[in-house]
Amino acid sequence: MITQEQTLHDESDPPRSEAAEALAVTATFVALASVGASFVFPVFVPFILAPVAIVLAIISKGRSFKLSQTGRRAVTFALICIGVNIAVLALTLRSAFSLMSDPAYHAQLNQMTENMYGYTFDDMLRIIDESYGTNLTEMLGAEVQEPLAGNEAEGSL
């Protein structure tokens, strides 16, 4: 059975090497880049950069069991960045769903996509549902078509 002593485990915190500090600094830069990217390219770029910053900061611990000050800063920035971007994503999706359930907006969207592509937005959802077995029509409330139906009725008169 392998034991603690045979795994280079040392209770004392060994001095950090230059390589470890350089890696921690790199992790901080990547974390800062992810924070900056949150303003320019939200969600996608920060979701790539922030986890990379965390992993680099963890590796920068080297033989030590604690993160250095710089590494801790990198992890903090990256975690804040991930949290903020998850919140942004959640709010965006929530807004999209709530807008889709607004009959006036839904009718406008249907009209717009029909003008652009020749299909209404609801048709597109139905095609996707039929092709991939998804349930987007129900999820996005595509049945709400009263205003559009009203417009068609007015047009036919």
Add this chain to the structure above:
Amino acid sequence: MNTTDNRYSRPDANRSVHPDRGVYFLHRVSTGIKAGARFSLLTHLGTACGANVVCAAAAFLLTTLFGGSVYGSDLAGLLLSFVIEWLVAVFIGILEYGRVCLYMNMQYAQPVLMQDLFCGFRENTNQIIQCEAVAAGIRVLLLVPGALAALLLPDGMAARTPLVILLYAAGLCGVIYSRLVFALRYYLLLDYPGSSAADVLKKSARLMKGNRILLFYIHLSFVPLSALGLLSFGIANLWITAYRCASDAAFYRGLMASRQ
């Protein structure tokens, strides 16, 4: 195999044995192993990630080129896809040996060169192929019953879904167990060049006895990081894989030190 004339392992003096067990013990030992892994990675992180990119690209290309063309919609197709999966795994094993060589050089502070990744094509090639043929063969065979049940059992059968899930789950557990048992095959082959494949597999199984839980725990400790890697669309996995492979090498080093 003589344990005194190996290429890497050397006695680490004044190491006492602590016979305690339990999750706390596992955590402490795995923390030590991972600390050693991080230290070895510090100056060679670029090379380690480069090696991971090459391995991942080779695996992706081979799987797409050969595995992607066959889909097991009938019995013959299914069996052919398993054979192709096995052949691809055997070929990837040669690169895997090179990757292990790279991480062992990092662990023992020896020169680390990217060309070490291809050393499996120069040395021990037959033994690597034989080792991987057995290890990958067992893994593939363990997954065959679940796939066969999913393909052959009639759709209307009430017990079909639970049976398929049960067979797949049992196969998966078997795959994890076989991976743990033969986890040291390349390390041993590298440490004792010229040994036969059978010797290496037997020695790996013997060495892993009593240490499987620890290696499983180490691999399990990477799950949160892997979830983070998933968030980054797999890109952070380049560094996470390097960390995990370095931990495997540190585990082997610790294991060999404990035996001397």
